[in-house]
Each structure stands twice: as C-alpha cells, then as structure tokens.
Amino acid sequence: MKMTLISTIILSILFFCFGQIVSASEDDKNRWNNRYNTGEYLYGKEPLKFLKEKLDILVRGKALVLAMGEGRNAVFLAGNGFDVDGCDISEKAIEKTRRFARESGVTLNAFVADLEEYKIPVNKYDLITCFYYTQRSLIPQIKDGLKKGGMVMLETYSIDQLKYGKDVPGPKNPAYLLKHNELLDLFRDFRILYYREGEIAENKSVVSLIAQKR
Template sequence: MYNSLDWQEKTMSIKDKEKWDRRYHCKEYVYGKEPSDFLRQKINILAKGDALVLAMGEGRNAVYLAQFGYTTTGIDISEFAIRKCIKLAKEKDVYVNGMITDLDEDEMGKRKYDLITCFYFFDRSLLPKIISMLKPQGMFILEQFSIENPKQSTYGPRNPDYLIRPNELLETFKLLKILYYEDTIVELNEAWWQGTAAIVRLIAQNCLTENDMKKTELALKWQAKHGRP
C-alpha cells in the first residue's frame, strides 16, 4: 500500500514555471531516479525528522529521504515535476508531501525543519529564509555548481548569479557549525549531467540561540540585498 503525493498550487513566477514545465514535460526522468551521490554518502550523519527538499524536481532526493523515515515535504515550481515525483513515490512505496510553490513568494514556516536540502538550485536572496526554517540543531545540506563550472563543463548555469563564489558559503554560514565543506572538481554521473563539473558541497548545523538566529537572519538579508559585506 502506498501513499500518493499531496500537492497544492501557490503563487509563482509564470515565466519560471513555464521554463521548468518544459524541462520536465517528458517521460524520462531528466536527472534520474537515484539520489545525489553526496546525499547518499552523508545520509547517516544528517539530522532525522522533518525534511524540506527545495526545488525537488522529479523527486529523486525527496523519495530517498522518505525511504529513510523522514517526514518529507518537497517543493517545486513545476507541476510536471511534482507529478513525476508522485509516480516515483508510488514505485518506492513511500509518502512525500509535494507542493507546487515558488520560494520567492511563499513562507514555509520558521523553526520547522530538522533537515533542509538544496541540490543544484541556488538563490542568494532565499538564504535568510532557509536558515530561519531550521529547527535548533537542524541541518542544511547543499550541492551546487561553483563559479568555476563554466570553465570545466558544458552544462549547468552560466549566469554568475546562480553560481557559488570561493568561500562564499563559509562566510554566509559562519555563525552556523560547518560540518562539511568542499569546493572541488568531480565527475558527475546523474542522467543528463555527465562528466567533469566544478561544485561546492556544504553541510551546516544550526547551533544558534534564538537571539543569534535573529541576528543571523538580519545579516543574511543585508548580504542578499547588498552583496558581500
């Protein structure tokens, strides 16, 4: 017996929605059905409980977390991605709460999640919101292309706004406990993404007091608006 995905549509950028609907409106799973290698390698050290998967796409990481017992919510802007995640969740006999939403427009709740994942999606303006959603001792895991990727690879974003600068995450999350950080060149083997890529990987834990959390959120909002301090 399996549970299907619950989903609800919220306000979103029509242009972005159309872009990602085109990407996911196909039978095959664009990024495959298997979870990210990084998530799979680190699953045993991550905080357990309620998980939020940002820009979950077709659900490979969301479904994997559900298989490990997480109460998993996955969000994406594309209805087609959500529907494919429904199918994958059924195949694996797990439940994921899926929401069609745009993080630019939505509030997902403060101090709500034990784990937040962000794989191959990056928006500096959302960092304060992401941090505020972590419970005490909650963890944030990220994997994204670095600013060096266009020199190394033919795939991934070219716009520097969506690429991570050297040491940027270490500075951004300096008040959190950095459990893992890597800025490296790897060989990716994830469906459409094949070959050399320059990526950044991070695991950070919220060990802040309530007062420190408020200060961190304000600092991150300033950074997102003005760039590096």
C-alpha cells in the same frame, strides 16, 4: 497636480516591475514544465551522490527539499525515515514526484511553490536541502526554518564552472554560481560539519556543504 503626476509615475513603475517578476516566474514554470513533460526521469531515479554518501550524519526528522525536481532526493529521504515536504515550481515535476513516491512505497508531501515568493515556515524542520538551485535570498529563510540542532545540506555549481565554456551543463550567469568560500561566510553562524569545493567529475565544479544550527 504635481503630486498626482508623481504618484501616477510611481504606480506605473511598480506595476511594470511586478509584471516583470510575474512574467519571469511564469517563464520559469513553463520552461520546467516543458522539460519535465516526458515519460523519462531527466536526472534518473537515483539520489544525488552527495546525499547518499552523507545520509548517516544527517539529523532524522522533518525534512524540506527545495527545488526538488522529479523527486529523486525527496523519495530517497522518505525511504530512509524522514517526514518529507518537497516543493518545485513545476506542476509536471510534482506529478512525477508523487508517482515515483507511490511506485517506491513511500509517502511525502509534494507541492508547487515558486521560491521567489514561498516563505519557509519558521522553526519547523530538522533538515533542509537545496541542490543545484542558487537563490541567495533563501539563506535567511533556511536558517529560520531549521529547529535548533537542525541541518542544512547544499550542493550547487561554483564560479569555476565557467572555465569549462558554454557547451557544458550548468549556469552561465555568474550570479547563479557560488564564489569561493561564499557558503562558509553565509553560514559562519552555523557549525560546519562538511565542506567541499572543487571538481567532482569531468567539467563539473561544485560547492557542497552540511551545516548545523547552533
């Protein structure tokens, strides 16, 4: 009787926690679908400046673009000789990416994925990018997903973003902001090709990294 009660309590806790996770994922998906449900491209069609500036040092081949949004960076890579896979939690973002790719005359594989659940294939990619999305649990998967000599390219907000106050873009929860030198520590087993930390525009403090798997 006692063990049955304990088992029931444990199962109830597990179901509650799982329900909370599913609910959070659905909330994220709905929120981004609502944001992307417009004829305009929220972030424009030009690729991220960091990606455009550092294109020449990247290893060509198979690329994975994580949390790609409406596809501006994925389409740019596809147009510059990469075989691109790109994912996002939002179906609307995927629709717009596919449309943008057709209009640009490039091909890529765009698919819906919740990065809290998605597993990056092992030893498949020459390049993995992730811009303005912070999920530290992805780091081991990114490392495993790269081939030897493959590169990771990351850029997102740093903890210094908080100093600008609540009325500027960017996360307000410190859990979604990178600490000083955090990426250098996380990729200490990689060869660091480029690292930048600081203000790149008014009210915008970021961390940028390119690292190569040994």
